Amino acid sequence: MTAPTHADETPAGPDIDDEVLLLLRRADQRYTTGRRRLVAALQSGDGPLTINQILDVDRSLAQSSVYRNLMVLEQVGAVVRIVTRDEFARYELAEHLTEHHHHLICTSCGDVADFALDDSMESSLDEALHKAADTRGFAVDAHRLDLLGTCGDCG
Amino acid sequence: MTAPTHADETPAGPDIDDEVLLLLRRADQRYTTGRRRLVAALQSGDGPLTINQILDVDRSLAQSSVYRNLMVLEQVGAVVRIVTRDEFARYELAEHLTEHHHHLICTSCGDVADFALDDSMESSLDEALHKAADTRGFAVDAHRLDLLGTCGDCG
């Protein structure tokens, strides 16, 4: 269990829990124990998790429910689905619940970790992206930046 | 981008064809007509293509051969596999056969188009990425930058 920044005791962090609850309510959905467990599991890594990793973190979760609830949480905007190069989809809490960040994808073991650019770089990048997209008549919602390489464990 | 200069009779543009041939030879693989057709098909769009799009471009290709040959071409380094948000994998010619670029991914229709950042932005980004990765003990091979939003057709 590695809550990124704050060291706290509650399963999913009270702030995030509240946020998720709100998002679910807004869509007439309930925040059940299974969903709370799922959100807590997603927080336990320092990067996006695969279904199997989630099931591994919390054995009390049923596979079909995990798939279904991840779908719900994604529609609600609490969770983001990520596809890397390998065959498994990965999920993580949405950015507005955490912080803007990017991914370090290890092409050897397939693991994904988070990292962030410093603010000035991030904003000038953002500006450049919007400019580039505009000339193509493309309306940007978000950007996604991944680094491919080998992680410390594999290197 | 498509064959930049001369319009020729050969399916895939002589320069790229030669490059691919070399890559295949290096791995003791042949550059058969089916593979040439495949490479030509990949050049026909201005972005990565799905298997179905490829089959659509050239009806003479067999699905299983397309899958197999894309795998071969990927191992050889002539083709890159890309996974977006939707359920289909997409393939495009490797960067050293074309130019460094990024992707505009339409979250509405799922289509993918290419775009490039200007050089100064690209290199300062690259530098920032390496710096960020170094502090995590991560060795960067490449980066991948996608813009998510709606394309002109869907907007």
Added chain:
DNA sequence: TCTGGGACTGATAACGATTCTCACCCTCGG
């Protein structure tokens, strides 16, 4: 508190993109 209905769950079946299998073809060296 009781009750009804709708949301949620979990086991299982179905789905579908991708991969594997295998018999046949084609190409290249001798």
Added chain:
DNA sequence: CCGAGGGTGAGAATCGTTATCAGTCCCAGA
């Protein structure tokens, strides 16, 4: 011209993901 691999194509098999469905739980109203 022949033989040995690599390539091909049609279909079967794989496996992550989705859909189904009966049973359970939770909330609102009586």
